[in-house]
Amino acid sequence: MIAALAIWVGGWWANVRLARITGNRWSGLAAPVIFGTTLLVLWELLVRALNVPGAILPPPSAIGLAFASNLPTLWADFVQTFVKGALSGYIIGCGAAFLMSLAVDRSDFLKRGLLPVGNFVAALPIIGMAPVFVMWFGFGWQSKAAVVAVMCFFPMLVNTVQGLAAADRMQSDLMRTYAASPLQALTKLKLPAASPFIFNGLKICTTLALIGAIVAEFFGSPTLGMGFRISTQVGRLALDMVWAVILVAALAGSTFYGVVTLLERAATFWHPSQRGR
Amino acid sequence: MRSLVPILTVLAAMIAIWYAGAVYLNANWAYQQAERQDRVLTTSQLIAETWSQDRPRLPAPHQVATEIWETTVEKKITSKRSLIYHGWVTLSVTLAGFGFGATLGIALAIGIVYSRAMDMSVMPWVIASQTIPILAIAPMIIVVLNSVGMQGFIPKAIIATYLSFFPVTVGMVKGLRAPSGMQLDQMKTWNASGLQGFIQLRLPSSLPYLFTSLKIAVAASLVGTVIGELPTGAVAGLGARLLAGSYYGQTVQIWSALFGAAALAALLIVAVGLIERIVTKRMGFGR
Structure with a gap:
């Protein structure tokens, strides 16, 4: 207990010291790392000191052990849920939304009708559709992909349509004076202007995709997958394994998000929000 | 129009x-x-x-509509088959979670804005916390808290809180930093204390951001509650209706629960929007 408190104070003190050092790029990285390790150590010590049973909260070391000793199982779950379910649904949903928004952008009528509806639907608990899709497409990864696709569709649609409307009036007029065809105007002006919005939508969808794929498995799945693993291991109170799956999910989610961010940086390097980093 | x-x-x-x-x-x-x-x-x-x-x-739309009509208007509110009863269960948890989440989010944001150490160390983790698919761990949280002896209301509210604090924190940090350096300097020249600067400058200028993020948070809170209701063994709430419907192949029931949730979401967002309009009007930002 006392050691835990001491480490908490120590970590805090180190961060306050770090905060005073400005202009160093390493201090920006070190502060969250120190905070994170402090939290982990604190967790470990508190769980051990207070004798919390492993069925309620296992210490990080036990989770790490479960993670390391179950790598093949976790990998199979990861492939089933993330690669087959989330990723394919993500591509289908975002792709469909993108194509749809290109069509919507051509018509002012559709834009005025679809944007409010899309905004509203994006706020709904679409994840509740999961049991319906499991009923339609069976227990395999197809139903998960369908849930993910529908979940990603509306946020992506709304963002892309907004983005395509982001080009200045002046700039559109300039394209017209150049006698640019609609296709040229789209590729040379509208898409570049929309890309910050598009990437914003893509980023929102990364977390949605993973959540959708995992939750859909609660309603029925083959005997592997991250959602299946969580629900069965919870039933057996093997929480170290559950936390290992969560670790996989967090890693996959963060990596997915990071990859999209990197793509964004490569594609929209000219945008003000990307400068000064 | x-x-x-x-x-x-x-x-x-x-x-x-x-x-x-x-x-x-x-x-x-x-x-x-x-x-x-x-x-x-x-x-x-x-x-x-x-x-x-x-x-x-x-089910065709009119079938769902009849089902909704039967389970809201024709059933007694206290009946277990009334959609209003289940909706109320969900709504109360959502509101509790939303309240906690919004309070926590605002408190965190104030800490982040006023303490550089917190900004550097906590903010990245606030963002990272959202890459963890919390909804996916919802059943675990429910089961674990159940084994500690907490049942029903609180575990679901915790999930709703977790989902709703994030948008509030991010929006509020942005809002509290919205006043320009010039305005902050002006407060200093008036010899305003830190508290005065907070109440009279930072807080008012953060309100538009706050309300935008509150709308997102309330929707997220509802989603969290519905998912939180799934593993409780389908006792009460819209999520329980969903699960029961999927167990027994009652598609009409699933769809009516879905529409109930949608209506609830719309209601909550409209309510926040209404409060926003009243508050901004009284503060003189009226549009």
């Missing part, structure tokens, strides 16, 4: 697609039934059959 016609057109198109989808998805079953009874279906008969099955793969 200008956009009313387009919106209605889009909605009508959606309903039309839905009816067509109902015909397509339910046709198989209708054909099988007809074959068993040695009947040959004409097109109009087929359509009529697909729109009136007991357990369709996709």
Whole structure:
């Protein structure tokens, strides 16, 4: 207990010291790392000191052990849920939304009708559709992909349509004076202007995709997958394994998000929000 | 008002697609039934059959509407089969979670804005906390808290809190930093204390950001509650209705629960919007 408190104070003190050092790029990285390790150590010590049973909260070391000793199982779950379910649904949903928004952008009528509806639907608990899709497409990864696709569709649609409307009036007029065809105007002006919005939508969808794929498995799945693993291991109170799956999910989610961010940086390097980093 | 016609057109198109989808998805079953009874279906008969099955793969809109009508208006509110009863269970948890989440989010944001150490160390983790699919761990949280002895209300509210604090924190940090350096300097020249600067400058200028993020948070809180209700063994709440419906193949019930949740979400967002309008009007930002 006392050691835990001491480490908490120590970590805090180190961060306050770090905060005073400005202009160093390493201090920006070190502060969250120190905070994170402090939290982990604190967790470990508190769980051990207070004798919390492993069925309620296992210490990080036990989770790490479960993670390391179950790598093949976790990998199979990861492939089933993330690669087959989330990723394919993500591509289908975002792709469909993108194509749809290109069509919507051509018509002012559709834009005025679809944007409010899309905004509203994006706020709904679409994840509740999961049991319906499991009923339609069976227990395999197809139903998960369908849930993910529908979940990603509306946020992506709304963002892309907004983005395509982001080009200045002046700039559109300039394209017209150049006698640019609609296709040229789209590729040379509208898409570049929309890309910050598009990437914003893509980023929102990364977390949605993973959540959708995992939750859909609660309603029925083959005997592997991250959602299946969580629900069965919870039933057996093997929480170290559950936390290992969560670790996989967090890693996959963060990596997915990071990859999209990197793509964004490569594609929209000219945008003000990307400068000064 | 200008956009009313387009919106209605889009909605009508959606309903039309839905009816067509109902015909397509339910046709198989209708054909099988007809074959068993040695009947040959004409097109109009087929359509009529697909729109009136007991357990369709996709219920037609009017079936869902009747179900909603029956379970809200014609049932007593205290009845276990009343959608209003389940909706109320969900709503109360959502509001509690939203309240905690918003308070926590604002407190965190104030800490982040005023303490550089917190900004550097906590902010990245606030963002990282959202890459963890919390909804996926919802069942674990419920089961674990259950084994500690907490049941029903609190575990669900915790999930809703977790989901709703993030948008509030991010929006509020942005809002509290919205005053320009010039305005902050002005406060200093007036010899305003830190508290005065907070109450009279930072807080008012953060309100538009706060309300935008509150709308997102309330929707997220509802999603968290509905998911949190799934593993509790389908006792009460809209999520429980969803699960029970999927167990027993009661598609009409699933869809009516979905629409109940949608209506609840709309209600909550509109309510926050209304509060926003009143507050901004009283503060003189009236549009």
